[in-house]
Amino acid sequence: MEELALHILDLLENALAAGARQILITIEEDEDRDLLTIEVRDDGRGMGAETLQKALDPFYTTRTTRKVGLGLPLFQATAAQCGGNVTLESRPGQGTRVVATMKLSHPDLPPLGDMGATIAAALSREEPVELVYHHRRGQKEFKFSSAWLQLHLGEVPLNCGPVLDWIQRYINKGVAELYGGEGK
């Protein structure tokens, strides 16, 4: 994966596949501690201890279409390469929490990438999902909530082209402002 946002999309897909109705994404960039933390928490069906142990193994998957999973192991590899780690917490029926840490100054750290496209992709589904994205960078922060957006939209669904397109641009503008840019 060329971007952290693509790893995040993969985690979001896992959460959605696990039947999550609420997903919380938190990204924290702490320059003082030279630490990047990415957390994805969901209320999906969760995993038991045995599955949890196997989840970082590339040759484990719950899918039936092929024999390798690779999503989480790829993320683990990226984190490890950048002086960090991925930890998983999960309980059956209570959801899953994935936390990745990385060294912010690490030369191999992939760019954050297109968070707007990632969240638009995750929201492009028929089953409604409540998604909160919270991004802190030093003193600045950006927060997006799909529930807030749905309140504005009323009966208009999120998963139509123009709305998803708007979400993508809105988030990318918000994230760009965290980095001091004006955004597009």
Add this chain to the structure above:
Amino acid sequence: MKSLEELQKIKETQLEAIRLREAGQKAKIVVGMGTCGIAAGAREVMSAILDELGKRRLTNVDVTQTGCIGLCAQEPLVDVILPGKPRVTYGKVDANKARQIVAQHVVNGIVISEWVVNRGEE
């Protein structure tokens, strides 16, 4: 708050579309979003589709996604389902192909045969 005004406009257009729409008369585009799809560029494909739909103000198209369907070597995969027509699956789609699929297939109803990997039953 320019972007919120824009959202308001989108809402009004969509509401109008909902009022005009007959049940089941909606086209659907499905993008494969398994790990295989994501790694192959499915998200950029979806972005391109959303951008194209936005530009053309196509309000009667649902954009949705699915996991890995087992055709990993053909990812990114895009399904187009027009009302009353069988599902058409395109393989190895990139942003540029995605825009052409919207223009040719979704708007004009012309299937781009050379990129098709599977067709549903009639």
